[in-house]
Structure formats: structure tokens, C-alpha cells
Amino acid sequence: xxxxxxxxxxxxxxxxxxxxxxxxxxxxxxxxxxxxxxxxxxxxxxxxxxxxxxxxxxxxxxxxxxxxxxxxxxxxxxxxxxxxxxxxxxxxxxxxxxxxxxxxxxxxxxxxxxxxxxxxxxxxxxxxxxxxxxxxxxxxxxxxxxxxxxxxxxxxxxxxxxxxxxxxxxxxxxxxxxxxxxxxxxxxxxxxxxxxxxxxxxxxxxxxxxxxxxxxxxxxxxxxxxxxxxxxxxxxxxxxxxxxxxxxxxxxxxxxxxxxxxxxxxxxxxxxxxxxxxxxxxxxxxxxxxxxxxxxxxxxxxxxxxxxxxxxxxxxxxxxxxxxxxxxxxxxxxxxxxxxxxxxxxxxxxxxxxxxxxxxxxxxxxxxxxxxxxxxxxxxxxxxxxxxxxxxxxxxxxxxxxxxxxxxxxxxxxxxxxxxxxxxxxxxxxxxxxxxxxxxxxxxxxxxxxxxxxxxxxxxxxxxxxxxxxxxxxxxxxxxxxxxxxxxxxxxxxxxxxxxxxxxxxxxxxxxxxxxxxxxxxxxxxxxxxxxxxxxxxxxxxxxxxxxxxxxxxx
Numbered sequence: 132x133x134x135x136x137x138x139x140x141x142x143x144x145x146x147x148x149x150x151x152x153x154x155x156x157x158x159x160x161x162x163x164x165x166x167x168x169x170x171x172x173x174x175x176x177x178x179x180x181x182x183x184x185x186x187x188x189x190x191x192x193x194x195x196x197x198x199x200x201x202x203x204x205x206x207x208x209x210x211x212x213x214x215x216x217x218x219x220x221x222x223x224x225x226x227x228x229x230x231x232x233x234x235x236x237x238x239x240x241x242x243x244x245x246x247x248x249x250x251x252x253x254x255x256x257x258x259x260x261x262x263x264x265x266x267x268x269x270x271x272x273x274x275x276x277x278x279x280x281x282x283x284x285x286x287x288x289x290x291x292x293x294x295x296x297x298x299x300x301x302x303x304x305x306x307x308x309x310x311x312x313x314x315x316x317x318x319x320x321x322x323x324x325x326x327x328x329x330x331x332x333x334x335x336x337x338x339x340x341x342x343x344x345x346x347x348x349x350x351x352x353x354x355x356x357x358x359x360x361x362x363x364x365x366x367x368x369x370x371x372x373x374x375x376x377x378x379x380x381x382x383x384x385x386x387x388x389x390x391x392x393x394x395x396x397x398x399x400x401x402x403x404x405x406x407x408x409x410x411x412x413x414x415x416x417x418x419x420x421x422x423x424x425x426x427x428x429x430x431x432x433x434x435x436x437x438x439x440x441x442x443x444x445x446x447x448x449x450x451x452x453x454x455x456x457x458x459x460x461x462x463x464x465x466x467x468x469x470x471x472x473x474x475x476x477x478x479x480x481x482x483x484x485x486x487x488x489x490x491x492x493x494x495x496x497x498x499x500x501x502x503x504x505x506x507x508x509x510x511x512x513x514x515x516x517x518x519x520x521x522x523x524x525x526x527x528x529x530x531x532x533x534x535x536x537x538x539x540x541x542x543x544x545x546x547x548x549x550x551x552x553x554x555x556x557x558x559x560x561x562x563x564x565x566x567x568x569x570x571x572x573x574x575x576x577x578x579x580x581x582x583x584x585x586x587x588x589x590x591x592x593x594x595x596x597x598x599x600x601x602x603x604x605x606x607x608x609x610x611x612x613x614x615x616x617x618x619x620x621x622x623x624x625x626x627x628x629x630x631x632x633x634x635x636x637x638x639x640x641x642x643x644x645x646x647x648x649x650x651x652x653x654x655x656x657x658x659x660x661x662x663x664x665x666x667x668x669x670x671x672x673x674x675x676x677x678x679x680x681x682x683x684x685x686x
Contacts, residue, residue, distance in 0.1 A: 189237040189484055194476060201460030201474070203340040203386070204245035206235055206282075207421055208456050209449040212291065213255025213270050214661070215277075216500055218578065219566060221663045223482045226454040228277040230484035232496045234456065235281055244339035248346055249278060249311070250390050250421050250449070251287035256294045260580045260656045262587055265515045266507075268295050272303040273503045275311065280495040283311035284335045287348035287390035289423070293360040301328040314348040314390065317371035319364040332375045334382060342461060342471075345384035347375045351393025351406055354423075368410065376416055385470060386461060389417040394425055395434070395446065411436045411444050418471060419459065424448035429455050431477050440468055445475070452661065455479050491568075500569040508574035513594055516576050521588040523611035526628055532612040533590035536600030539617055544606075547680035551606065554678050559583075560595075560602035581657035584608050609653070634681075650675070 208231070217224035238245060254271040257264050271292065278286065292300045305313045305328040312333040315321070321329045332347035349368040350358075372389075379387055389410065396408040404412055407422035415438035429450035436444045449457055460474040486494055523532055537557075541548040551557055559582040563573040572578045573595070576586070584601040585591020590612060592601040607613055610629040619625060626633075632650045634643070651671040658666045658674075666674075 189233040189487075189490075191237050191241055192478055195238075195458065195478075198460055198474060199462070200243060202244070202463050203337055203342045203344070203461040204238065204243050205388070205419070205459040205461065206238075206245055206247035206456055207250075207447055207449055207459060208247065208453060209250035209421060210252040210424060210451040211249075211254075211274060211453040212252060212451055213267065213274075214452040215270060215274060215503070218662050220562075221665050224661070224664055225482075226452055226480050228274065228281070228453070229486060229494070229496045229500065230480040231453070231456060232277070232281045232494075233484045233486055233490075234478060234480065238458075239282070242339075244337050245282070246285075246335055246337045246344070247278070247281060247283040247311075248388060248390065248421070249283060249286040250423070251289045251348070251392060252291040252423075253278075253286070253288075254291045254295055254300065256291050258580075259577050259659075259662075260587075262516060262576065262580055264294070265512065266577055268299055268303055269503070269506065269512075271295060271300050273499055275304040275308070277496050277499050278311050279308065280499070284337075285314055285333050285346040285348075285390070286311045287314060287392055289350060289392040290354055290357050293358045293363050296360040297363050298325065298360075301325055305329070314346060315350060315365075315392075316347045316375045317349045317365045317368050319366050324362050331371065332379065334384065342463070343383055343385045344388070345379045345382070345386070346388045346390065347372070347379075348390035348392065349410075351391065353394070353397065353406065354392050369413075372410075372414055376414070379416075386419070387417045388419045388421070389414070391420050391422040394423050395448065407446055408434075408436075411446050412438075415439075415442050415444055418444050418473075419447065420444065421447045421449065421457075424450050427451050427454075429457070429477055433475050442469060445473060447475070449477075453480065497568060504569040504571040504575060507576075508571050512576050513574060513579065516587055518589045518591065518593075519587060521585070521591075521611050523613075523628055524589060527615065530615050532615040534585045534588075534592075534598075534601055534607050534612045535614050535617055536584070537603070537605035537607070538600065540606045540613075543620060544680075544682050547606075547682045550678060550680040556604035556608075556678065559604045581662070585612065588612070604657075647671070647675070 214226055216227035216229055235245070235247065253274045254267045255264060256267070258266060275286070288297065288300070301313065305325075313329045314331065314333055315329055316331040318325075318329055321331070332345055335344040335346060337344065349371055350365050351368070352365075355365040376387075391407040391410055393406045396404050396406050398405045403409070407420055411417070411420050411434075415436075426448075427450055429448055433445040433447045436446065438444065445459075447457055447459070449455060455477045458476050458478060462472045462474070464470055464472050486497060491497060537548070537551065560573065563575075563578055563582050566572040573582075579592065580586045582602075582604065583592035584603070584605040584607050586593075592598045595602060601607075609632070613625075613629055616622070616625040616629055632646065632653075634646075638646070654671060654675075655666065657663075658670070660666060663670070
């Protein structure tokens with residue numbers, strides 16, 4: 132970095148020679164950083180007359196500090212599936228665009244020349260707890276905007292984006308924003324269907340690096356078959372890649388990256404390779420391929436493909452939900468036959484990369500998340516979700532049971548009510564009201580569905596103003612709409628219908644195991660591994676006794 136002090140995310144610098152004092156200060160800061168005394172470096176940007184902090188005080192992992200600084204670094208991500216940030220319902224959660232920004236900014240402030248690439252599948256295909264995907268499009272837009280602020284240059288797309296559908300997804304962002312550039316070489320009729328929104332490939336200039344980088348993408352036949360968007364058709368990958376390589380060679384591209392929207396391989400062992408593995412074998416010109424992961428957690432080691440003339444290429448998979456980023460260091464060798472050597476690692480976006488208090492003001496991604504929450508409120512997203520029929524309502528169409536709220540249960544079920552009242556379920560809605568960073572979670576339908584009673588079902592929660600009796604996780608969150616039981620408390624048919632979890636007479640150990648297993652699976656609709664990290668290692672067995680409420684209590 133010499134005498135330059137990093138000023139902003141887009142790699143602008145203040146050139147030195149201000150004063151002997153400022154030069155000594157910068158040198159002292161850098162020396163202290165590398166000696167490990169502290170890692171606090173706050174990048175700033177002048178906005179009018181206001182000094183705006185835009186970076187986190189985030190340490191670089193010790194493993195990366197051991198690296199020789201690469202000539203170019205590629206940050207690789209994939210398959211975010213709509214996970215913008217950890218929900219905060221349990222700790223420690225991983226992932227999120229805010230932490231990714233902090234991690235990448237730490238590298239940049241330490242002088243690493245880098246760009247970020249994403250394979251695609253940024254959006255989700257379905258909301259949580261089987262909600263319709265009303266928030267898929269807005270989450271895609273905010274994810275793309277965050278990627279721009281983080282420093283991404285290229286992004287692919289696949290089955291998840293086309294479910295929005297693709298035309299709507301591109302209209303949300305790529306129609307007006309050229310970066311990050313969306314690429315797909317084998318998308319047919321790009322200019323006709325999606326003019327100026329999708330490129331076959333993209334040349335990427337990374338400030339500080341003289342390596343000429345080119346990035347393209349293709350969608351595999353297997354993924355293409357899954358895509359139901361009638362405007363999206365794909366041609367043969369071979370034709371598309373041959374054309375792209377010709378253009379890249381004419382442009383003297385040195386480092387070629389292929390974003391392959393397909394899995395590693397679908398062939399049985401011993402059979403010729405398919406999918407990404409076949410692409411890597413067929414096109415040694417692409418030194419780096421990133422493909423879809425079929426596992427949630429990524430491997431820390433890429434797959435190395437050896438070619439003739441000692442050339443090698445790497446296949447990288449990044450897992451799902453944005454829990455990890457890949458860090459690929461690119462080093463020039465000076466050898467024309469193998470011009471680059473690589474070093475690779477993955478980094479979990481753990482709580483180590485949470486934003487410190489001193490860096491929260493004007494943090495660009497945190498501001499985006501606040502804007503996202505405000506837009507959900509202002510555009511009344513709660514009203515966009517229709518109300519379907521609960522299984523209890525379907526089972527009794529003539530009586531049409533409705534939700535009545537937990538207070539109606541207290542008179543006859545005092546013991547069960549007390550168990551509920553003393554549980555965290557009884558104030559689940561308030562946790563959304565009290566949430567910060569971002570605030571306004573009680574206007575987010577994807578949060579509300581697990582913090583209220585019956586959201587998405589007829590007569591269930593709609594808003595606090597209209598249905599205040601259905602806030603929190605109440606009795607009917609598990610038992611279903613119970614108005615008919617209130618009317619007919621001794622009707623055994625209703626007892627059975629709203630109590631599928633109840634012990635039955637003559638239950639065998641196998642029956643009990645099956646019943647509790649189904650109960651566990653029902654709980655995991657909200658207490659899934661991403662939102663409740665404490666549910667692992669027999670979480671149900673540990674937690675069920677805290678909320679079990681036999682009625683009568685003697686059972």
C-alpha cells in the first residue's frame with residue numbers, strides 16, 4: 132500500500148503526501164495490524180461534508196494472513212436461496228450479506244486486489260413454512276443491490292431466478308444496473324427477450340491487478356429441463372462456449388472462469404462424465420469452474436482436473452444459503468504453459484464477521500436491510516399473502532372452524548395454559564417488535580408466519596390491528612382453528628381432530644416413537660436448522676418437555 136490510505140469500497144485512494152504526521156500514523160496502523168496487536172481499520176468516504184464510515188472493523192482470518200498476497204483474488208459464492216441475513220432467532224447463526232461485506236472489506240483494506248463472482252440461485256423458489264413466494268422478487272433485488280455494494284462483477288442465474296420468472300427478476304435490477312453483470316452464454320434470444328440485460332460473457336478489470344479476467348456461464352441440460360419459464364430457452368453448451376472462447380482469445384483473456392449451472396456429475400461410477408465434470412474435461416481453457424452443490428456444506432478442497440501439457444483446472448462448489456465464501460488466490464508463474472498457480476480456502480460467515488458498533492453507522496448493507504424491512508411495511512406485504520384452508524378446516528367444511536386465540540383455552544385448560552404462558556412461545560411476537568438491525572420484523576411475512584397463529588390460513592393472523600388475539604405462537608399454532616371445540620368441548624370427534632400429538636390408549640413403544648417423530652417434524656417447520664441452531668443433537672428431546680402440556684395434567 133506504500134503511502135496510500137484506503138478510502139472507499141470502490142478502490143479509490145487518497146494519495147499521500149499530506150503531512151509527516153499522517154504518514155507516520157498510517158505506517159503505525161499497518162505495522163500494528165500485521166503484528167497482530169489489533170485489526171481495526173475503518174475505511175471512510177467523504178459525502179458532502181459528512182464523514183461516512185462504510186467498513187467494518189473486521190479481522191482477516193489467520194489462515195489468510197499466512198498467504199503470500201495474491202496477484203488477484205476471486206471471491207466465490209453460490210446458491211443463496213433467498214437468505215439475506217441470519218434471522219436472529221437463535222445463536223450462533225452463520226451467513227448473510229452483511230457479514231460477507233465485512234469479510235471482503237477486510238481483505239480490501241489490507242490491499243488485496245479482488246472481485247467477487249456468484250453462480251446464481253440468489254432467490255428462493257418458495258417462502259418458509261410452505262408460504263407462497265411473494266417475497267422472492269424483492270429479495271432478489273436487494274440481494275443484487277447488496278452484491279453491487281460488496282463489489283461483485285458477475286453473477287449467473289438458474290432455476291431459482293427463472294421461477295420469479297426471469298423477465299421479472301431482470302426487470303427488478305439488471306434492466307437499470309449493469310453491475311454485477313448477469314451472464315449466460317447458452318441462453319437463446321438474449322437480445323430479443325432480455326435486451327441489454329444478459330451477456331454471453333464479461334471481461335472484468337480488477338484495479339491493482341494486470342490479469343485479464345473473463346467470466347461466462349451456461350445452464351446445463353438437466354437444469355434447463357427443470358425450468359418452466361416459457362420465455363427462457365437454452366441452446367447447446369458446446370456451441371455457446373466455443374463462441375465465447377473465440378471472443379475471449381481475441382480479447383487476450385488470460386484467466387477464464389465458467390459459472391456452470393449444473394451439478395458436478397450425474398454418471399454412475401465408471402461411466403463417462405456428465406455435467407460440470409464433463410465441461411471441465413472438455414474445456415481445459417477454463418481454469419476455474421464453479422458448479423451447483425448438492426450438499427448444504429461445501430468442501431474446503433476444490434476438485435483438480437489434470438489435462439495434457441500439465442495444465443490443470445479447478446471445480447469449486449460453495450454449498451447453499453450463503454453460509455460460506457470461497458477465496459481463490461491467483462498467482463502469476465511466468466510459465467506460458469501454466470501461467471497461474473492457485474491457492475484456495477473457504478471461510479464460514481460466522482459471528483466473527485458481525486459488524487462492530489463503531490462500523491454500524493452508514494454501513495451500506497445494513498442500510499439496505501433496513502430499507503428492505505421498511506419496504507415490506509410500506510408496501511403492506513402482509514396483505515399479499517392469501518388465506519388458504521387449514522387441514523382442520525378442510526376436514527370439516529360444513530362447520531368451518533375459525534381461530535379464536537389462546538385466551539379462549541384458559542378456562543378449561545388452566546394447567547396447559549400456564550405451561551404455554553411460561554414458555555417463550557407466549558411472547559414470540561414481541562421478539563419481532565423488539566428486533567433491531569433490521570427493525571420492523573413484525574411486518575415481514577416470512578418472520579410473522581412463525582411468530583403468530585394461523586398466518587396464511589383462513590381466519591388466522593393478518594395484522595396486529597385486526598387480529599391482536601392471534602399474536603405469538605399460541606395453542607392453535609399446533610392444534611389448528613378450534614372454534615368448534617370451544618362450542619362443543621365434549622365432542623370426541625373434535626378432540627381427535629385437533630390433537631394428533633396426543634397419547635392414545637394402548638400405544639406401543641413403536642407407536643410412541645412414530646408419534647413423537649411426527650411431532651418433531653411438525654416443530655421443525657419453524658425450528659429448522661437455519662433458524663434454530665439449537666435444535667441439533669436431539670433438540671426435540673431436550674425441548675419438548677419444556678412445552679409438553681398433557682390435558683388433563685395427570686396424563
